[in-house]
Amino acid sequence: MTERRRAGLAVMSEVYGWEMSDGPGDFFAHTADQVFGEVWSREGLTHRDRRLLLLGALAATGMTDVAEIQAGAALGNGELTPEELDEIGLFLCYYVGWPLGTKMTMMFGEVIKQHRRARK
Template identity: 65%
Template sequence: MNEVYGFDVEDGPGDFFALTVDHLFGEVWQREGLSVRDRRLLLLGALSAQGMLDVAEIQVGAALNNEELDERQLREIAIFLCHYVGWPIGTKFDALVGKAVGGRMRPE
């Protein structure tokens, strides 16, 4: 999970979280045939199509942090999504890219 998100993630309470994380990130994200970047692109499309931009924002940040996608590529995804999932979603996606990129450029 830490590799996929690019930051340390603490365990949640109970068996549900542990089983989900072990299976999803230990097996599904690690299968042969698709890279982590490929899976991230698919997930960004699926989340956007469902209007789950709050979760997509986490994936955008992870893609930037892991250097799988850059700002130009993420902006291109927003344009593409406008035509397949609608202008409101694509526009919101573009805004969250700007927010994620802006957050990375702030000095710490």
């Protein structure tokens, strides 16, 4: 395993909050090496900043399934609070449209419930 792959896997583990192991194929290689080893590792933005931008992009494209993973990781890592996720949902309603923002808000509510249950 290359140093670049190790660095990418370490950042993936930080971002998602669970231990990532190496995976097969070119797609995983590009994800680990480029997306996490290079893009998420750059200076200038925190993981929280990048997560907020990603949540906005996912909301704009209606990708609530991927956003659910990001929201859960943000809560688990302490990057966002349940109250902040609620506020993000409302904010997104105005910028991505009420239907897409509502889908995100409803999904955030479910993620918050799961997070609170797991903490008990």
